[in-house]
Amino acid sequence: xxxxxxxxxxxxxxxxxxxxxxxxxxxxxxxxxxxxxxx
Amino acid sequence: xxxxxxxxxxxxxxxxxxxxxxxxxxxxxxxxxxxxxxxxxxxxxxxxxxxxxxxxxxxxxxxxxxxxxxxxxxxxxxxxxxxxxxxxxxxxxxxxxxxxxxxxxxxxxxxxxxxxxxxxxxxxxxxxxxxxxxxxxxxxxxxxxxxxxxxxxxxxxxxxxxxxxxxxxxxxxxxxxxxxxxxxxxxxxxxxxxxxxxxxxxxxxxxxxxxxxxxxxxxxxxxxxxxxxxxxxxxxxxxxxxxxxxxxxxxxxxxxxxxxxxxxxxxxxxxxxxxxxxxxxxxxxxxxxxxxxxxxxxxxxxxxxxxxxxxxxxxxxxxxxxxxxxxxxxxxxxxxxxxxxxxxxxxxxxxxxxxxxxxxxxxxxxxxxxxxxxxxxxxxxxxxxxxxxxxxxxxxxxxxxxxxxxxxxxxxxxxxxxxxxxxxxxxxxxxxxxxxxxxxxxxxxxxxxxxxxxxxxxxxxxxxxxxxxxxxxxxxxxxxxxxxxxxxxxxxxxxxxxxxxxxxxxxxxxxxxxxxxxxxxxxxxxxxxxxxxxxxxxxxxxxxxxxxxxxxxxxxxxxxxxxx
Numbered sequence: 001x002x003x004x005x006x007x008x009x010x011x012x013x014x015x016x017x018x019x020x021x022x023x024x025x026x027x028x029x030x031x032x033x034x035x036x037x038x039x
Numbered sequence: 040x041x042x043x044x045x046x047x048x049x050x051x052x053x054x055x056x057x058x059x060x061x062x063x064x065x066x067x068x069x070x071x072x073x074x075x076x077x078x079x080x081x082x083x084x085x086x087x088x089x090x091x092x093x094x095x096x097x098x099x100x101x102x103x104x105x106x107x108x109x110x111x112x113x114x115x116x117x118x119x120x121x122x123x124x125x126x127x128x129x130x131x132x133x134x135x136x137x138x139x140x141x142x143x144x145x146x147x148x149x150x151x152x153x154x155x156x157x158x159x160x161x162x163x164x165x166x167x168x169x170x171x172x173x174x175x176x177x178x179x180x181x182x183x184x185x186x187x188x189x190x191x192x193x194x195x196x197x198x199x200x201x202x203x204x205x206x207x208x209x210x211x212x213x214x215x216x217x218x219x220x221x222x223x224x225x226x227x228x229x230x231x232x233x234x235x236x237x238x239x240x241x242x243x244x245x246x247x248x249x250x251x252x253x254x255x256x257x258x259x260x261x262x263x264x265x266x267x268x269x270x271x272x273x274x275x276x277x278x279x280x281x282x283x284x285x286x287x288x289x290x291x292x293x294x295x296x297x298x299x300x301x302x303x304x305x306x307x308x309x310x311x312x313x314x315x316x317x318x319x320x321x322x323x324x325x326x327x328x329x330x331x332x333x334x335x336x337x338x339x340x341x342x343x344x345x346x347x348x349x350x351x352x353x354x355x356x357x358x359x360x361x362x363x364x365x366x367x368x369x370x371x372x373x374x375x376x377x378x379x380x381x382x383x384x385x386x387x388x389x390x391x392x393x394x395x396x397x398x399x400x401x402x403x404x405x406x407x408x409x410x411x412x413x414x415x416x417x418x419x420x421x422x423x424x425x426x427x428x429x430x431x432x433x434x435x436x437x438x439x440x441x442x443x444x445x446x447x448x449x450x451x452x453x454x455x456x457x458x459x460x461x462x463x464x465x466x467x468x469x470x471x472x473x474x475x476x477x478x479x480x481x482x483x484x485x486x487x488x489x490x491x492x493x494x495x496x497x498x499x500x501x502x503x504x505x506x507x508x509x510x511x512x513x514x515x516x517x518x519x520x521x522x523x524x525x526x527x528x529x530x531x532x533x534x535x536x537x538x539x540x541x542x543x544x545x546x547x548x549x550x551x552x553x554x555x556x557x558x559x560x561x562x563x564x565x566x567x568x569x570x571x572x573x574x575x576x577x578x579x580x581x582x583x584x585x586x587x588x589x590x591x592x593x594x595x596x597x598x599x600x601x602x603x
Contacts, residue, residue: 005594012113013127013128013307015546016307017127017128017311018122020120020124020311020314020315021120021121021124021314022369023315024120024121024314024315024318027319028117028260028272028318031260031318031322031542032260034257034259035257035258035259035260035261038248038249038251039252039253039255
């Protein structure tokens with residue numbers, strides 16, 4: 001039971017890290033589009 | 040500044056520490072004093088981590104950096120989100136599991152006492168100097184422009200921080216930082232809105248940004264692999280990753296912030312909050328600088344933003360030279376304003392010619408500023424900080440409405456107080472836990488260590504103020520903190536990564552590897568001109584490569600890792 005809970009916890013955190021990095025990737029893409037638009 | 044500004048300023052900077060003192064009233068155990076308590080949630084941790092990193096230099100110098108060189112500096116933060124994820128996944132669980140007060144305690148558990156003391160010592164040296172610069176940086180600019188006495192400004196900002204940090208420990212630092220950060224974000228948002236509102240009514244925001252971009256101010260992302268290009272995606276993503284990993288994983292001033300909640304979940308969420316908001320926040324601060332640049336294309340700026348230095352040169356008999364430069368500058372300003380309108384109104388066929396003309400005028404304006412600086416140096420009023428550090432504060436004092444001026448000066452002082460409080464809290468804790476407790480009084484009561492930590496925090500406060508009083512050699516405020524950190528962080532990070540990932544190395548091998556790496560970075564710093572972000576990588580790599588080599592050669596017969 002604990003192991004299953006632990007694995008679920010690890011998966012949840014992996015999703016959270018993935019979400020944070022995906023948002024950062026979107027931020028960089030928007031900055032790049034901003035650069036293309038105004039430079 | 041008028042009376043309203045002073046009321047807003049004093050109320051803002053006093054109200055937050057007073058509220059913090061009320062929230063943390065009553066005596067605290069050693070654990071509560073050094074780590075806060077479980078009531079600290081992820082939002083407080085996130086804002087506290089953000090405030091510790093930001094500091095006054097971010098808000099004072101960064102708009103000036105964009106004014107001068109554009110917003111490309113944003114790329115220095117591109118390594119941070121990934122570094123924060125690594126800290127969440129690797130560093131935080133270990134620190135939380137071992138229930139350490141300082142990151143360096145872990146080095147003692149994994150290796151030996153001398154390695155723990157080396158890591159703690161390197162941290163103390165660089166953080167004490169950085170704390171001095173953090174107090175000095177706004178004090179030199181504010182005292183020059185507002186006519187305050189430099190030492191009084193340093194003592195007022197530093198003294199208030201010492202009082203509340205010593206009394207309330209980690210919990211008051213986290214609480215005050217979160218409110219100070221809210222004041223900072225609100226203040227900067229108002230500054231941004233006013234700057235946009237004050238732009239030329241003849242040019243839309245889009246046209247303004249378009250011209251700013253063509254004048255080289257809006258290149259946020261540059262994928263160039265040319266090593267001579269100062270800010271690129273690659274140097275920011277790779278060098279910035281190692282800087283951020285060292286800073287968030289091995290600098291006690293940050294480790295203490297995210298361990299404050301006492302729960303793995305709250306610590307991780309606080310750090311992930313930073314991974315998401317840091318880049319947008321820095322972007323808007325830099326964009327504010329670019330907008331101020333465009334504002335001064337239509338509203339005549341001073342020929343030299345450090346006006347106190349300029350006025351001293353006038354008094355020293357250099358008025359004829361400076362007046363001649365001022366006349367040329369005035370003519371150039373009018374021509375440049377017309378050239379910008381020409382660019383904006385030009386048909387696509389005419390735009391290139393209009394842009395070429397504008398760039399020529401911009402280069403001439405830069406040349407005039409250089410000549411003005413040369414006259415100031417000749418006059419013996421050599422400015423002690425970069426001219427660009429005076430751009431944002433000049434804009435605040437000359438263009439913002441009263442009340443907002445007071446709020447924005449409070450923003451700069453709040454940033455000083457929050458970054459300094461985190462540094463003093465960490466310096467006092469590290470000295471108490473890593474040096475005083477094991478080496479001087481190993482078996483005293485918890486109450487004794489709380490008193491010792493308070494005394495040591497106060498002592499480091501006075502050291503930081505002392506460093507601030509003699510920090511006049513620092514010219515580039517924005518870069519100084521990062522350069523200093525980069526010199527020391529690589530070898531500290533190497534110690535931690537060796538501890539996590541290289542099982543066979545023991546304390547002696549990693550200790551001498553770190554000494555070698557630190558010496559190597561000192562030599563490179565003194566003899567080469569490589570970008571400072573790379574020192575993080577070089578120092579770290581030197582530890583990770585040389586530690587196993589030393590282990591296999593000189594320390595082959597050494598025992599398995601020792602504990603404390």
